[in-house]
Amino acid sequence: MPLQYNEYYNEKTGLTIGLKKLLYSKQTDYQLVEVYETDTWGNLMTIDGMVMLSERDEFVYHEMLSHVAMFTHPEPKRVLIIGGGDGGTAREVLKHPSVEWVDMVEIDEAVVEASQLHMPDVGDFENKKLNVLFEDGINFVKNVQNPYDVIIIDGSDPVGPAEGLFEKDFYQLCFDALGDDGVLTTQTESPWVESYHPSMKKVFGALEDIFEISKMYLSFIPLYPAGMWSMGFASKKYDPLSSDVNERIDAHKDILNTLKYYNKDIHTGSFALPNFVSEIIR
């Protein structure tokens, strides 16, 4: 067992994390799911050797992927999460009082098991509004009968089982599975890692073609490559930068008080893109 965890994202450039112990390791039909105890990041989940989340920094990713969508829609009742097996995105979604039902479609049961066993504070799996399904997310969206208000794509990197989550056909299926005023967010990799630029171009090109409104937004995630992480926002009707959204955020102090990253300024500020980032998807 290694004493350090290394993830290289750019030839020899990468992140090193001090490990104390391997807590969980399962090779499933889809991928290798592992959890390590680390020196200062709490427990860390990796899939096929890539960092998914640590207990210490997961709040950034989960708050930003969920609340940007959930506050943009005025009354999200039905939410679909594709992936998200660690439970963190569902936990944030379920903080919104309008929510009546959340379907979380995770392909790999081991991700949920690893989170429940070794990251007990990440998920809110006992919540009665949460329905966890173990199946392929792409197949699932093909057969949606009752449309969703919000869809959140919380998949891993565009290699292995999550590869299809970066294809245009998939985003068309998501569009069709959303109601007439539906909102979608999706994780779209680090702008600093050139090998992911083709996937980013593909996703943002698709969102622009398919949806009325589409934008990229950014957040700081220390354990993801280069610390800068992009997410995609797409919407049939609502603009995330409208004054309505700002008023809605202000009206939910009860949710905001539980958060460590997201707030009204961050909601707006996260859509500001450095020039070199805009150029990637232009």
Place this chain on the structure above:
Amino acid sequence: MPLQYNEYYNEKTGLTIGLKKLLYSKQTDYQLVEVYETDTWGNLMTIDGMVMLSERDEFVYHEMLSHVAMFTHPEPKRVLIIGGGDGGTAREVLKHPSVEWVDMVEIDEAVVEASQLHMPDVGDFENKKLNVLFEDGINFVKNVQNPYDVIIIDGSDPVGPAEGLFEKDFYQLCFDALGDDGVLTTQTESPWVESYHPSMKKVFGALEDIFEISKMYLSFIPLYPAGMWSMGFASKKYDPLSSDVNERIDAHKDILNTLKYYNKDIHTGSFALPNFVSEIIR
């Protein structure tokens, strides 16, 4: 010579960068200055083993440290840079047509030498408006006769020769060395690295006590610890978030067209702070 460069900022957590060759190494009276050729970041300068800049990512730090101050002041003519020996901050400052004179006070001649030899595109040392002085920045600000419009503190981490740049007395000297409408920016470390929180609290406490307006802002710097980097803004008169500043940015397309990170949205968005960051300096 190592094949990888490792900087640990949190027990065993840190960044690894692939190296090709050591290009420069000088132990001066102050510190060890080195430049490496890397795999994908261009040439990399380190001081006492800490990453200062790479040719590939230096634009973020230099654009954000300089333009936030330079666009907030309506007509910056006289600028003082404390540190900044690589020349990148002066390069950005000198893009502003109002600038008549820049004093750059770098304690260690080797930093300038290393940059000139191995990072020829970073500095603009031939510029006739740039006056480079090799002396202690703290002593220099004690004896300023002719006040500055903008002071930029571009020092290294709060260990070694840059330690005094995180003290309240130093910021009082800077206040005294600024004109009645002076503006200051300073680099203030990563909010994710707990060992730097005391220095951050000290600097922001000092700026709040001494200046009319003080704020933190953030940028994404991939080779700095955790990728999230904070900077301090302080001002006797001008608010960086006023509509005047926005109009001024719009009026300088000639400067904006040379930039890879900074733009009007980024100027405003960078002042949006995640909740956990605001709490560090509250």
